[in-house]
Amino acid sequence: xxxxxxxxxxxxxxxxxxxxxxxxxxxxxxxxxxxxxxxxxxxxxxxxxxxxxxxxxxxxxxxxxxxxxxxxxxxxxxxxxxxxxxxxxxxxxxxxxxxxxxxxxxxxxxxxxxxxxxxxxxxxxxxxxxxxxxxxxxxxxxxxxxxxxxxxxxxxxxxxxxxxxxxxxxxxxxxxxxxxxxxxxxxxxxxxxxxxxxxxxxxxxxxxxxxxxxxxxxxxxxxxxxxxxxxxxxxxxxxxxxxx
Numbered sequence: 390x391x392x393x394x395x396x397x398x399x400x401x402x403x404x405x406x407x408x409x410x411x412x413x414x415x416x417x418x419x420x421x422x423x424x425x426x427x428x429x430x431x432x433x434x435x436x437x438x439x440x441x442x443x444x445x446x447x448x449x450x451x452x453x454x455x456x457x458x459x460x461x462x463x464x465x466x467x468x469x470x471x472x473x474x475x476x477x478x479x480x481x482x483x484x485x486x487x488x489x490x491x492x493x494x495x496x497x498x499x500x501x502x503x504x505x506x507x508x509x510x511x512x513x514x515x516x517x518x519x520x521x522x523x524x525x526x527x528x529x530x531x532x533x534x535x536x537x538x539x540x541x542x543x544x545x546x547x548x549x550x551x552x553x554x555x556x557x558x559x560x561x562x563x564x565x566x567x568x569x570x571x572x573x574x575x576x577x578x579x580x581x582x583x584x585x586x587x588x589x590x591x592x593x594x595x596x597x598x599x600x601x602x603x604x605x606x607x608x609x610x611x612x613x614x615x616x617x618x619x620x621x622x623x624x625x626x627x628x629x630x631x632x633x
Contacts, residue, residue, distance in 0.1 A: 392473075395482035396430040396446055397421075398473045402489035403455060404437040404464040405524070405606065407517045414488055415454050418513060421486070422450045432476050436469035437461040438495055446476055462526045462609040463549065464489070467496030474501070474508055483510040490519040495528075495548055523552040525574060525601040526609035531614040532595050536587055539621075544583040546597050546612075550574040556601035560585075563594055574601060587618040 399418050403411070422431055433443040433452050441457030466489065477483045485505070491514075505512060529547040536542050544560060553576055560568045560583050568583050587593060596613045604610070 393617035394430070395426075395484055396432070396477055397425065397484040397486060398432045398434060398446070399486045399488060400469055400473050401435045401443070401455065402437070402464060402487075403434065403435045403459055405460060405461050406464060406492050407490050408461070410456060410517055414517070416605060417488065418452060422452055425444045425450075431476070431483050432473075434469065434473055434476070435459055436465065437470075438463035438468075439453070439464050440469050440472045442476075446478065461496045463528065464493045465495040466491075466493045466498040466572050467500050470498065470501045470505065474504055474510065477508065477510070483508060485510050485512050486515065487512065487516065488515045490517045492519050494551065513599075517591055522605045523554070523603040524606065525550045525552070525554065525556065525599060525604045526606075527597055527599055528578070530595060530612040530614040535617050535619060536593075537621045538587055538590055538618055541584055541586045544582070544585055544595055546581045548574060548579045548581070548599055548600070550576060550579060551554055552576060554601045554603040554604050556599050559598045559600075561598070562587075585598040588619045590620055592617055 401414055401418065418433060425431060430446050430448050432446040434623050435441050435455050435457050436459055438460035441459045443455060443457055473485060494627050498578055515536045525568045531545040533542050556572050556574050558570045558572050558581060561567060562585060567585055572581065593616050594613060596611065598611045
């Protein structure tokens, strides 16, 4: 390593695909921290679709368990590793311990492999078993931040699936059903575009629900987004002479 002091960051997968293994993982990290040399530092980061620091890099063992709540409906190893690399002190040996099933469905770990090599980071992996079966979830519902009354605008829906399946896709504006489609979901990312028009001002709520033929959990099959409808700006034009 070129340094007697080493910093170890434990990167812990808490996504739905490894649910049910929390106690095992917590005990693994606690035992590893207890056995580390006194002059070493360690940090703990939990991740799913995003990341949360459980313990910042420290010589003290402050880890009591996994307490933060990342988004668990996806696994983004790229974002998690990139964030962990930023936590390492510059002049010390670097070790990254990945605790995951490796089933990434957002980002790509390959994208940060060069950064890991350039940083001389030693990587070790504790492989978790994947408990998830066929799974479909709504990843995003995108509407414009602001719309003008009377304007037609797009509502974009992104759905992730690890299985090819038929599904019913429903879009609501408030409590009103605006559109319903029978769709075929492919493995990976699926994008659908709806169009709508608003006739009254105020805060508007859009909600999308996917009902797949094949699925394991329904808790992640719904997504809500908000926009604001406003009347177009009015312009007062004063002429000194008609037509000029």
